[in-house]
Structure formats: C-alpha cells, structure tokens
Amino acid sequence: MGEVPRSHPRYNSLMGRKLLTEAAADGLLADSALIAHGRGEAYDYLLGETTCESALAAIKQSALLMKHAKRCVISVNGNSVALAAADLIRCAAVLQCPIEINIYYRTPERMTALNSRLEKVRHEVSEGGAPTDWKGDWQAAVSKVTILGIDPDSLIPNLEGPRANCCSAGIFSADVIFVPLEDGDRCEALVEMGKTLIVVDLNPLSRTARLATVTIVDELMRMAPILLSYLVNGVSFAPPEWDNEANLDNSLAVMLNHLAE
Amino acid sequence: MGEVPRSHPRYNSLMGRKLLTEAAADGLLADSALIAHGRGEAYDYLLGETTCESALAAIKQSALLMKHAKRCVISVNGNSVALAAADLIRCAAVLQCPIEINIYYRTPERMTALNSRLEKVRHEVSEGGAPTDWKGDWQAAVSKVTILGIDPDSLIPNLEGPRANCCSAGIFSADVIFVPLEDGDRCEALVEMGKTLIVVDLNPLSRTARLATVTIVDELMRMAPILLSYLVNGVSFAPPEWDNEANLDNSLAVMLNHLAE
Incomplete structure (x- = not known):
C-alpha cells in the first residue's frame, strides 16, 4: 500500500488501513485483528x-469522567497502538495516568513488541512538543507516563486464561478505564468489577457498546485528538445524567439515515 | 483460532474467519484481504x-445466466479461493467452464500459491463424489475444468498495470463472468467490455454492487452450495426482466430493518 495523500477524501480510512497492515507485518497484531x-x-x-x-x-x-477519576488508566491492544499510540500517550501525559497493554490473544512476543512500540512512540511524543493550550513541562509530563502490562500481577475475575491478566497499578485498581476496541467478554468482566468503562466501538449494536458506561461510536484515529483537546481545555458544560443507551440509539439513527438515503 | 463446532450459532461466520486467517498464513492473500x-x-x-x-x-x-452463457468463466481471487474453492470448482465442473485466477495485487508468489491450492482442491473435489442429483462421470467432468490465470495473454481495456492481465480462453472471451468479491475498478472495466457480470458482494452500496449485471448480496460460503444446487437442478421459473437496482434495494431494506429493530 503506497503513500496516502492528505488531500484524499478518504485519507483517514486509507491511513488506518495502512497503519494496520504495517502493524500486522511488525508482529503487533493477532490473526483476527485485521x-x-x-x-x-x-x-x-x-x-x-x-x-x-x-x-x-x-x-x-468521557473527558469529564477521565479528568475526575481517582485512578484513570488507558488500556490498549494491538489495534489501538497501531492507530493512535501517540495521541493516547498524550492523553495519558495530560491526565498523568498509566497506559496498560492488555490484549486478548496474549503472547510474550506480542507483549514485548507492543511495549517496545509504546516506549518508542513515548519518546517521539516527548520530543514532539506539547498539545495546543497545554501548560507545563511537557517532557517531564510524558516521562512520568508508566507503560504497564508486560508484568501482570493481578487477575480480572470471571475471565479464564491469559486474557484475565492485568496489573494492580493499572486496570485492577482503576476506577475509570478508557479502553478503545475492547471485546465483549472482557468489557462485561470489567463492568462486573464495578469499573466505569469508556469504550470506542464503531458497532453500536455490539455487546461491548451496550455494556460500557460510555460508548464512543467513532473511529479511534479521528476521536483521539478530540478527546485530547477536551482533556487539555476542559469541558465547558455540565452534562445531564448520562444515558448511554439513548446516545447509542442516536448513533444508530445516523447509520440508518445514511443507509436509507 | 481453534476448532469451530458445527452446532455453533455463528458457525459460518467463525469458519470464514478461520479459513481467511489460515489462507493469510499460507500466503494466498494480499495485505488488505483480511x-x-x-x-x-x-x-x-x-x-x-x-x-x-x-x-x-x-x-x-445467476444460475440461469451461467447455464445459458455461450462462454462462462468463474473468476477467483485469494478470498474466494480461501472461502469456497471446492464449491466453485464443483460449479465449474457442472457448467464445464474454466476457472480463472484474477487478483488485484498480482505477484508471482501469490499466483503460484493460488494455482497450487486450486489444483489440490480440484483433486479433492474429484475424489469427493458428485453433487446430489448430478448425473454422469464426475471425475471426468472435474478433470476437464481448466484453471487459468497463471499465464495471462490478454489485457482488460481501461485498467493499468498487472491488474489488467487476463486470459483469452477465460475472462477475455467470456460472455458471462461469475466473479465473487470483485473490486469496483475491475467491475467497471469488465462491464465496459460488454460482459454480463455476476458478483457476490455483501455491501449493497458498493460500486461493484451497483455496476454489476446481477449482484448477489450474500456471504460466499453460504451462497455457493445454493448456486451449485440450481446449476445441477435447473431453475423452475422464468424470471421477469432482471432489475438489479430493485433487488439491491430489497437487500438494503433487510439491513435497515435489522438495524431498526
């Protein structure tokens, strides 16, 4: 797949495809990730x-919940690292929260590859300058972001095998978890642990979308800079009680209208 | 990915996923195929x-058009070989028509791998017995199916580069082409050549779906045995003039209803 020009009307979609196939070649992804x-x-x-x-x-x-969390964590898998590692590290730096690698098909090779990739991207993010409007020592803020996951010391109850692994300093003790592209079983297990769960899922009918506390029906590459901006600048309104089901139905209506046209 | 039990409610979907990831590991697929x-x-x-x-x-x-073609050809790519090679060879044996490997990202390695896979599956199909209700010498019928594509000697007009390659004994001279999972550019070029084009495409809004003569909005593994059965037994009704757009709109309505529920 060649270079994608910024001016292409489907730049985001084609760039996502390119990043994913490159990540697959680099051993970051499970078989079914593409x-x-x-x-x-x-x-x-x-x-x-x-x-x-x-x-x-x-x-x-989500920005409100993440900013007001006692202990927030950003949980990433292969796809989210491939698509949005830099912006997720920026979000973690602004929040001063850890990132935890937590993958469904866990192998030592993939965990190591993902950990190396995140360390590399963290260095680039640190060198790349602070987000617009952010005040403070950006390099210091980025250097304080811990990347967890490679040495799990806790288990998510009600899950079997390696996919139950997590870190006590991350997912296990967090009250708010931002986890793009999560699978249904683990989403259910985390909600059962009493976590406030924020997911990014393009299918508003999926089990993950229906089980989460807040479901962002959007493409990760597209929404990550928007989330970052709200984390930096704050959200200027007090939203009413959050009705995730109603919000999902609104996203579904957008799809229905698009199909019906 | 482990074994998928036949009784699983989503057997077909999970089996398709398994076949595709195995085909990727075997080098049959382009990067973007998954x-x-x-x-x-x-x-x-x-x-x-x-x-x-x-x-x-x-x-x-489609069965009517394929049976009444002067020269029918079945055009396959990596995904259709992975999902339905055996049933497509059975269809070719019943019709006594060739199969042509015609892939978008053509490399000698993939062409050779697909050719070997088809030769292997043809042998298995020959040994496996005739389809229900089919009369005749099955092994002789299967052995007469030529597998084209590896030595292209013609070009599809209005396409650039290796994706224009085709065989004079196959796509180039055919009046009816059954081509599951075709891309939009090549679909357009084949229609411009005056071909009757039958495609299998799950997206009723795609350019391929909208350009083809007949679009089957169905999953290839699921529809292939149904097509085979109509090719063997004939179609018992004379359909009115074919309105592909109306048929596509009916498929779209099924999706809309499913989303709206």
Missing part, C-alpha cells in the same frame, strides 16, 4: 466517516 | 447472517 478492523471500516462507512453529534457528546462525557 | 473480509462480516451481521429472499432471487437469476 478482520476486526475491516468490520470497523464498514460501520464507519455507514457513519459517513465523520464524528457525529452523539459521538462528540460521548467524547465530552 | 480487512476486506471484516467489512463483509459487518454487512453480513446486518443481514442477519442468512440468505435473504432477494439474494435467493439473484442466485437463481
């Missing part, structure tokens, strides 16, 4: 490949 | 993972 990405592409196509109003509301709500 | 499969999975989910009435009508229409 298929999962393709499912996302199809739903994003139905969304019109833009951040809809209900997604924007969900991003604002 | 992503394309994932897009198909998402649309199939919206279809309810069943063959809808409009798909069945399109399969019947």
